[in-house]
């Protein structure tokens with residue numbers, strides 16, 4: 470990772486981690502991933518060839534305000550998110566504008582034009598069709614899927630049917646006990662990364 474990219478990612482981490490949502494209280498259901506943790510994980514994800522800079526197609530199932538998409542957009546070729554709550558997804562634009570101003574002020578890299586966020590149910594096939602029309606990618610041609618725990622088992626079932634062999638399903642928010650999903654192999658030597666991110670390979 471070159472220095473300007475690293476500094477840009479550090480700014481993104483600082484920006485969003487100061488604005489985490491719902492660790493407790495009424496918005497607990499839409500907890501935010503800790504981007505500092507993802508930054509630490511991303512070095513190894515790249516080293517292990519799980520994320521190939523400029524090549525990987527990434528999909529966050531339940532993307533909320535799109536922060537994980539924004540973070541990974543710098544490291545992948547395509548960063549797609551799906552969020553069921555319109556009002557949650559609405560936060561993406563204003564947050565992104567403030568972030569862009571902060572990046573510009575620091576002469577850092579602006580977000581690449583590879584982020585596409587969709588409102589709807591991530592298990593809805595007609596939405597997958599809409600994503601394919603817009604991005605040229607069906608679920609089968611995404612390389613890495615991400616989710617923050619909530620619907621992990623439902624999403625795993627969907628991906629067992631729709632994802633290609635070798636695709637990676639990352640589940641954030643896990644601890645010592647790691648679930649098994651039919652159709653997936655837990656990458657035991659890597660999981661849980663930073664004690665919280667488990668990786669599964671579609672077999």
Ligand SMILES: C[S@@+](CC[C@H](N)C(=O)[O-])C[C@H]1O[C@@H](n2cnc3c(N)ncnc32)[C@H](O)[C@@H]1O
Pocket residue numbers: 498499500501502529530531532533534536537551552553554557589590591592616617619620641
């Ligand atoms: C815990 S938040 C995680 C947000 C973001 N991915 C992150 O890690 O910071 C989970 C999000 O999934 C959304 N969600 C739940 N079920 C969904 C579904 N079936 N389709 C799309 N989004 C869903 C929720 O509204 C919530 O915003």
